[in-house]
Amino acid sequence: xxxxxxxxxEARPDPDALLKEIDREDAKKGRLKVFLGYAPGVxxxxxxxxxxxxxxxxxxxxxxGIAETHHRAETDALLAQLEIVPxxxxxxxxxxxxxxxxxxxxxxxxxVVLVDELAHTNAPGSRHPKRYQDVEELIEAxxxxxxxxxxxxxxxxxxxxxxxxxxxxxxxxPDTILEEADEVQVIDIPLEELTQRLxxxxxxxxxxxxxxxxxxxxxxxxxxxxxxxxxxxxxxMGSELLNYMRSKAISGPWPAxxxxxxxxxxxxxxxxxxxxAYTIAKASxxxxxxxxxxxxxxxxxxxxxxxxxxEALNLAEELGAxxxxxxxxxxxxxxxxxxxxxxxxxxxxxxxxRSRFSEFFKDSPxxxxxxxxxxxxxxxIAPLKEREQAAIGLPKSVSFDPAAYxxxxxxxxxxxxxxxxxxxxxxxxxxxxxYLIATIGAALRFGTGPSLFASILSxxxxxxxxxxxxxxxxxxxxxxxxNAMVFLFTSVVVGQLVKVTKxxxxxxxxxxERVRLxxxxxxxFLMLPPVEQLIGGFAQNADEWKSILPLLRTTVLDxxxxxxxxxxxxxxxxxxxxxxxxxxxxxxxxxRSRSDVELDPHEMTVAQWSMINGKMAxxxxxxxxxxxxxxxxxxTEEDVVGLxxxxxxxxxxxxxxxxxxxxxxxxxxxxxxxxxxx
Numbered sequence: 001x002x003x004x005x006x007x008x009x010e011a012r013p014d015p016d017a018l019l020k021e022i023d024r025e026d027a028k029k030g031r032l033k034v035f036l037g038y039a040p041g042v043x044x045x046x047x048x049x050x051x052x053x054x055x056x057x058x059x060x061x062x063x064x065g066i067a068e069t070h071h072r073a074e075t076d077a078l079l080a081q082l083e084i085v086p087x088x089x090x091x092x093x094x095x096x097x098x099x100x101x102x103x104x105x106x107x108x109x110x111x112v113v114l115v116d117e118l119a120h121t122n123a124p125g126s127r128h129p130k131r132y133q134d135v136e137e138l139i140e141a142x143x144x145x146x147x148x149x150x151x152x153x154x155x156x157x158x159x160x161x162x163x164x165x166x167x168x169x170x171x172x173x174p175d176t177i178l179e180e181a182d183e184v185q186v187i188d189i190p191l192e193e194l195t196q197r198l199x200x201x202x203x204x205x206x207x208x209x210x211x212x213x214x215x216x217x218x219x220x221x222x223x224x225x226x227x228x229x230x231x232x233x234x235x236x237m238g239s240e241l242l243n244y245m246r247s248k249a250i251s252g253p254w255p256a257x258x259x260x261x262x263x264x265x266x267x268x269x270x271x272x273x274x275x276x277a278y279t280i281a282k283a284s285x286x287x288x289x290x291x292x293x294x295x296x297x298x299x300x301x302x303x304x305x306x307x308x309x310x311e312a313l314n315l316a317e318e319l320g321a322x323x324x325x326x327x328x329x330x331x332x333x334x335x336x337x338x339x340x341x342x343x344x345x346x347x348x349x350x351x352x353x354r355s356r357f358s359e360f361f362k363d364s365p366x367x368x369x370x371x372x373x374x375x376x377x378x379x380x381i382a383p384l385k386e387r388e389q390a391a392i393g394l395p396k397s398v399s400f401d402p403a404a405y406x407x408x409x410x411x412x413x414x415x416x417x418x419x420x421x422x423x424x425x426x427x428x429x430x431x432x433x434x435y436l437i438a439t440i441g442a443a444l445r446f447g448t449g450p451s452l453f454a455s456i457l458s459x460x461x462x463x464x465x466x467x468x469x470x471x472x473x474x475x476x477x478x479x480x481x482x483n484a485m486v487f488l489f490t491s492v493v494v495g496q497l498v499k500v501t502k503x504x505x506x507x508x509x510x511x512x513e514r515v516r517l518x519x520x521x522x523x524x525f526l527m528l529p530p531v532e533q534l535i536g537g538f539a540q541n542a543d544e545w546k547s548i549l550p551l552l553r554t555t556v557l558d559x560x561x562x563x564x565x566x567x568x569x570x571x572x573x574x575x576x577x578x579x580x581x582x583x584x585x586x587x588x589x590x591x592r593s594r595s596d597v598e599l600d601p602h603e604m605t606v607a608q609w610s611m612i613n614g615k616m617a618x619x620x621x622x623x624x625x626x627x628x629x630x631x632x633x634x635x636t637e638e639d640v641v642g643l644x645x646x647x648x649x650x651x652x653x654x655x656x657x658x659x660x661x662x663x664x665x666x667x668x669x670x671x672x673x674x675x676x677x678x
Contacts (some may be wrong), residue, residue: 065085262277293328
């Protein structure tokens with residue numbers, strides 16, 4: 001009989017839960033209240049403004065950052081009695097747009113700010129591409145935020161809402177916003193009342209209201225959306241209660257120990273798989289991982305596949321997954337190894353789109369996982385084929401190269417001439433195995449297709465020229481048929497083994513190359529002399545020290561910058577920059593990869609923001625994404641030393657490239673910290 005665990009140990013508070021409670025109660029951060037609705041027109045903005053009046057009557061400093069009343073008289077009346085922060089005007093292609101001014105609110109620093117329509121996409125040129133990111137910045141600055149959003153805008157609900165309504169929402173927010181909210185108020189009105197509001201023109205103008213009632217606002221759709229809203233909020237409340245019970249060591253029972261892993265690929269359906277995995281993980285309060293098995297080299301993916309992959313990994317991070325990139329040629333083996341090492345209880349994979357025969361013949365990782373019999377549940381998810389994806393089609397990983405087949409044909413022709421000469425001295429039955437040279441050569445140089453082509457063409461050529469009766473594709477002797485079958489089987493197996501070995505060697509060489517890159521960079525930084533040594537060697541008194549130090553600082557930072565540029569070029573083929581502050585305290589470009597590229601004033605402003613805040617900014621990030629260059633801070637635990645600038649969309653970088661750039665930035669910070677702050 002299993003002994004019962006120590007009751008005192010069972011009653012001990014969970015440290016992770018305690019940390020979450022401490023973070024939630026941190027007075028330095030603002031609080032977030034979300035007014036959640038199941039459809040437009042349920043009264044979210046009205047309820048938020050009513051709440052603002054209650055706070056104002058209590059003496060709270062409340063301002064309206066942005067509120068969209070849609071000219072509803074009752075809502076306009078509530079808004080008129082509150083302080084409104086002027087909107088920021090943005091000129092976009094000749095049209096003046098009015099946007100929420102996050103900087104004006106930060107300068108005003110109220111206790112509470114109202115920010116309507118959380119899922120709104122900001123105008124180009126804004127600091128953040130999405131309004132929810134403005135809200136996150138306000139919360140970090142200690143401002144309480146009240147905001148509104150509908151259920152269909154949450155990332156995890158996009159696919160199911162599209163199934164229900166036939167409409168795919170483009171403006172989304174990550175579910176982590178709802179998870180981190182301090183309070184969620186569901187704005188729920190009866191379906192009949194919402195329908196009546198539509199008819200009265202309180203939601204849309206009459207023509208648009210009529211169209212809406214015939215499409216999105218059908219009763220079945222609204223019932224389903226209402227249920228989704230209540231389910232999502234119930235899940236959040238359950239998660240909060242569970243965390244509270246664990247932090248206070250209140251006895252359960254509660255589900256514990258589940259870990260979910262979703263296996264993503266460079267596919268247009270990866271986002272759907274991630275949303276499903278997120279739903280499974282949240283339903284069981286489980287920690288979850290998004291795992292991708294990387295090909296042997298960056299060039300193993302097409303540009304379209306790289307885009308699919310980077311978008312999927314970005315979405316995984318937004319949804320709160322721990323992203324892991326594995327290296328290896330055997331996908332199923334790497335997945336099983338990761339699942340075992342991380343105690344995974346559920347594995348989520350996409351259902352193969354090819355036929356069962358094709359998947360079995362290609363030794364599909366999915367079918368290998370089905371046969372593996374691991375200690376986990378396997379969830380096989382069928383992708384939803386969307387119209388836009390059907391038009392695009394799956395990315396093509398195999399392309400036909402006529403040159404490869406011509407070269408293979410040439411090798412077989414050459415071997416045939418050699419066999420014609422050798423048949424005078426060697427038994428003809430033995431000549432067939434010389435054709436293995438063509439099969440192996442084609443596999444090494446061109447891959448599977450040309451290798452199979454070489455196998456089949458070789459056996460046909462040998463049968464036609466060297467097997468009795470000659471100049472026909474028939475064989476009367478049993479040993480000729482057996483020889484042909486053995487050769488075909490051997491050539492196919494050898495070709496596949498050569499291909500696998502080649503891929504494994506590529507993967508190993510790439511891994512060694514990455515390790516070598518970091519090792520060499522570390523050595524170059526270690527060779528830089530410490531500040532104390534240089535000062536002691538050149539300066540004998542304080543006056544000499546003050547005059548020589550700026551020159552030494554410039555010299556060493558020049559060396560650091562050129563090291564940074566050199567190694568960044570090994571990771572991404574794009575113009576790059578190294579930036580440090582000068583003696584006057586102003587940020588400037590210290591080195592660049594190409595002499596013909598410059599940072600314009602706008603990019604320097606983005607760089608300055610990244611330097612001050614210690615966060616990534618620029619192209620492909622979540623902050624000031626309209627810049628042409630992405631900036632990565634060189635950070636230590638205490639200071640931001642400098643910046644690495646790359647004229648490339650950060651979101652399009654693969655996870656391996658991001659990891660390497662992060663390592664380069666960290667090493668650069670350690671190498672420059674002794675001089676950058678002098």
